[in-house]
Amino acid sequence: MTFDKVYQYNFPTTIRFGAGSVKELSNYLKNNDLHKPLIVTDSLIVQLPFFKEIVDDLQKHNISVEVFCDTHKNPVKSDVYKGVDVWDNTNRDSIIGIGGGAALDIARAIALRVNHREDLFKYDDLIGGDIFVTNEVPHFITIPTTSGTGSEVGRSAIIADDETHQKRILFSPKLMAKIVFADPLLTMDLPPFVTAATGMDALTHNMEAFLAKNPHPICDGIALEGISLIKDSLEKATNNPDLESRSKMMIASMMGAIAFQKGLGVVHSLAHPLSSLLDTHHGLANAVNIPYGIAFNIEGFEYKFRRISRALDLKEETGVAVVNYLFELNSKINIPHKLSDIGVREEHIETLADMAIADFAHPNNPKPVTRDDFKSLYLKAL
Template sequence: MISQFNFPTIIRFGAGVIKELPAYLIKNGFKKPLIATDPNVFELPFFKAIIADLQQAGFEPEIFYDIHKNPVKSDVYKGGDAYDNANCDCIIGIGGGAGLDVARAIALRINHREDLFKYDDLIGGDVYITNDVPVLITIPTTAGTGSEVGRSAIISDDETHQKKILFSPKLLAAIVFADPMLTMELPAFITAATGMDALTHNMEAFLAKNYHPICDGIALEGIKLISESLEKATNNPDIESRSKMLLGSMMGAIAFQKGLGVVHSLAHPLSTLLDTHHGLANAVNIPYGMRFNIEGNEEKFKRIAQTLELKEHTGEAVVQYLFDLNTKINIPHKLSEIGVKIEHIETLADLALADFAHPNNPKPVSREDFKKLYLEAL
């Protein structure tokens, strides 16, 4: 069944909904879309089928896929040049977080031509996002970042790999085509890692110190949907589990406008220093970060445990659930299993302390705390 709901972006959701894309472009008068994706998605059969459908409808889309798995500024500049050179009139982002972040950043770049990082939200750069942006259409192919419903893009500096946030309500997609069929052939590892990313978004958003009861409710429902579906989606996927994961992922991205926390600040430096997959970095770190947050937040952990339908409604029960879930979906329990070495710890702690996520954590996190957490997880 195909459904439509708005929050605030129009979301077309359901198996086969991707077939509506050509008609949407025609109805809205678009002639030349730029399709931004990543090199892996570019090679997949479903992507080729999307392009074939567009071509059959009379479109000759410009395809841009020269991006890094952790996108950098030069990726965005090259994408903007591709848009200009082909005289494109809209942007379609297809993929996981990398493809969708680059698509959104290209949309910003088209009519905002100063240095991209002038618009970094962490230094108040959102005030310079004053011009219109091209229409952005997003099509998720993983259930992880939820970038399809977001209004921000995380792009790294080419040299330092420091992450910057481009943020503005102008960067919301005009419409999302969320088709769980596009996620059916995801490898088990990607399903597991991106799924744990989505779970981390929901849990950290619920715990974040900012007051936003609407996000709290969305986050709890996201946790519920993911807990019901991630193991099956990873090990024996069907359309129901893939659909629940896609919904839970979107809920996480909506909820984390409230903020994130310590887990993301532990994870981001792994991508910066070691180019670790973001979802995997969150997955390994989340039990340790959640344990750190229990003290002083017992009531919130009780709510999470109730949502997970655990026998004991405690923070430790939630932490054990996370370790057990990682085991079931073949996620390592230790950072040493994903390439982290003892000599990385000091640099990782410095990067984590400088990260943008932990100021919204429900309790303060010092450099010494980060170092202890990394050593505990090592």
């Protein structure tokens, strides 16, 4: 496989992958009789040269562009409502999400709300709200700019309550993008920290999906290959990026998102409260917690860790070797080993443990996790 060509994949949706694939966007819109997209992104991306090039190209093809970027780092309900107000007031015909997980989650939630106007959290999948997603959604396109969440190929959006910061999941097959333009060139100028944190998010998705208790051999195979690709590319993509390493990370990120339809686990339930309580970058929260959460799962699942260690090409095929690899990788990409290094203090632990036990991810962990377990893991990581 070479990395200077555009390939098409159809799993689970149509993916135009490769350097320069985003240049196909204007023709795609015109061929689908779409002329007034709402672009949903964030306040940093709108300032970047590649974003301006995308908008300029659309305008050259007589496509009217409206940009919404008034959003939070960790998405909240009011972000979605403001975006829908822009949709209503500007007569749009499609939605394009451009960015990392936060921007794509907000874009997907806006797509849901356009034709579903009851309280947004009525559609929370955790309370069975997916059955109320009955109307059509606007034509929805995703363009990832990081290699982490893989949200571009997903069917759900995680949105928090503005006041309580509780995270809700909006889910429906209707929310899958019609097409993804996955162009690794858009990630070439990401700073090392963002590359490292989002890359560890992708690794967490793949590892937790493989370990998740629900049987799904297809996802297991995808997750193991995703782990292998990240092993080959994350350190280089962070410290000395080239097209190959960036391309492998983008593929691995999408693979993680496909695989975790099987479920996630303890690491994500450790990480989500950090974003809610302390506004910690989600990828960073996963990156610091993953060695501790993965270690928790070794006993009783040694056979799974043998397969992970093979995917990582480790000399010792043990869970301890996998955990040591994770600490070493974090060091190589300048991720701290301790929660205290990212603003967590002992006074936060009780609240974090309460939030973690209430989180939606750990019920799919291969072994049960109690509140005391979460408290103990936080203290080990502190």
